[in-house]
Amino acid sequence: MRIGRREFIKLGGASAAYVLAGGAVAAPTGRAIIDVHMHAYPATMQLSTPVTNPITGAVSPIRTGADHLAACIAEMKKHNVVKGVVSGGDGDRIQAAIDWHDRAPDRFVAGAGIRGSADTPLPPLDQLRKAFADGKLKVLGEITSQYAGFSLSDPRYEPYLALAEEFDAPVALHTGTMPAGTSFDPCCTTARARLGNPELVEEALNRHxxxxxxxxxxxxPYLDDTIAMLMLYPNVNIDTGAVDWLLPRPAFHAWLRTLVESGFSKRIMFGSDHMYWPDAIGLAIDGIESAGFLTETQKQDILHDNAMRFYKLAPGG
Structure with missing residues (x-):
C-alpha cells in the first residue's frame, strides 16, 4: 500500500478507528517467516512528525529512512522473518529497494515500485531492463496503478509486463482500497476505489x-472477485498485507477463513505492509498465528512455504 506523509499523519491519530480484538496474542512459534510485502524509504528521508503506530499508539524513535531500515531489520530478527520482498515507498521507489538489498542481500529481495501518474511517472524501460539483467531487481512491484487512476490492464503498462515475463519476474500489484481521503490528496486525485477490483487485471493476464x-x-474488500481470479488463474497468488493488522481482528479472520475454506490456502502469502511502522510486522504475524481455524500446515504455508514457491526462492530463504 502506498501511503504518503499526509496519510501517515492522519493514520497516526486514527487508532480509535481500528481495534485488535478476538483473542489473546499468539505465542511465538520460532518458525521461519517470509514477508512478501515490505517497503523501503530513502536513507536520507526525514520525518518531522513522531512515528505513532495507528493500532497500538506506540511512539517510535524513528526519524530518518536509515532509522526505519535498522528498525525493520531488528523486527525481522525478533520474529524470525528470514526474507522480505521490498519495494520503495516515498521518494525513489526503485533505488530505495535496491539500497536495502545491497545492505542485506541475504535478507531482502528488491522490487521495482512503479506507478504511472503525473507526480510519479513510469521509469525508463531501459533502466528497469538493466536492473533486472544485473540481478539488482527480482520483482516488478508494488505497482500502484490504482493511485494513478488506471488498472493494470491499461496499455501503458504493457511493456513493463512484457519485461517481467521476459525475466520471469513476479508482478506485485496494489489492489483493494486505500487510506481514507486518498483521492482528495493532491498527489492522488486520480485514485478511485473501483480500480482496486482484482478482476480488472484479467485482460493483462490473458495478454501475458x-x-x-x-x-x-x-x-x-473484493472477496468474491478475488476468489474468481484465484479459481480461473493458477498463476495468481494473494498476500495479506495491511489487512492482517489494520483490520479489526474478527473481520480479518472472517475474510481469511473464507479464502481458506474455498480451497486456496496454498495461494495465500504473508505480507505485513508495515509502511512507516516496523512494529506492525509483529502485529501482522500475530494476525495469522492467532487464527484458530488454521491448521499448523496452513500456517506454515501462508507464513513461509507459499512464498518460497511463488517467488522461487532458494531453500533456506
Whole structure:
C-alpha cells in the first residue's frame, strides 16, 4: 500500500478507528517467516512528525529512512522473518529497494515500485531492463496503478509486463482500497476505489499468460472477485498485507477463513505492509498465528512455504 506523509499523519491519530480484538496474542512459534510485502524509504528521508503506530499508539524513535531500515531489520530478527520482498515507498521507489538489498542481500529481495501518474511517472524501460539483467531487481512491484487512476490492464503498462515475463519476474500489484481521503490528496486525485477490483487485471493476464501475479492486500474488500481470479488463474497468488493488522481482528479472520475454506490456502502469502511502522510486522504475524481455524500446515504455508514457491526462492530463504 502506498501511503504518503499526509496519510501517515492522519493514520497516526486514527487508532480509535481500528481495534485488535478476538483473542489473546499468539505465542511465538520460532518458525521461519517470509514477508512478501515490505517497503523501503530513502536513507536520507526525514520525518518531522513522531512515528505513532495507528493500532497500538506506540511512539517510535524513528526519524530518518536509515532509522526505519535498522528498525525493520531488528523486527525481522525478533520474529524470525528470514526474507522480505521490498519495494520503495516515498521518494525513489526503485533505488530505495535496491539500497536495502545491497545492505542485506541475504535478507531482502528488491522490487521495482512503479506507478504511472503525473507526480510519479513510469521509469525508463531501459533502466528497469538493466536492473533486472544485473540481478539488482527480482520483482516488478508494488505497482500502484490504482493511485494513478488506471488498472493494470491499461496499455501503458504493457511493456513493463512484457519485461517481467521476459525475466520471469513476479508482478506485485496494489489492489483493494486505500487510506481514507486518498483521492482528495493532491498527489492522488486520480485514485478511485473501483480500480482496486482484482478482476480488472484479467485482460493483462490473458495478454501475458506467463506472468506470476501477486494480488496485494488480497483484493480486500473484493472477496468474491478475488476468489474468481484465484479459481480461473493458477498463476495468481494473494498476500495479506495491511489487512492482517489494520483490520479489526474478527473481520480479518472472517475474510481469511473464507479464502481458506474455498480451497486456496496454498495461494495465500504473508505480507505485513508495515509502511512507516516496523512494529506492525509483529502485529501482522500475530494476525495469522492467532487464527484458530488454521491448521499448523496452513500456517506454515501462508507464513513461509507459499512464498518460497511463488517467488522461487532458494531453500533456506
Amino acid at each position: 499468460p506467463k506472468l506470476r501475479l501477486n494480488i496485494m492486500h488480497g483484493g480486500w
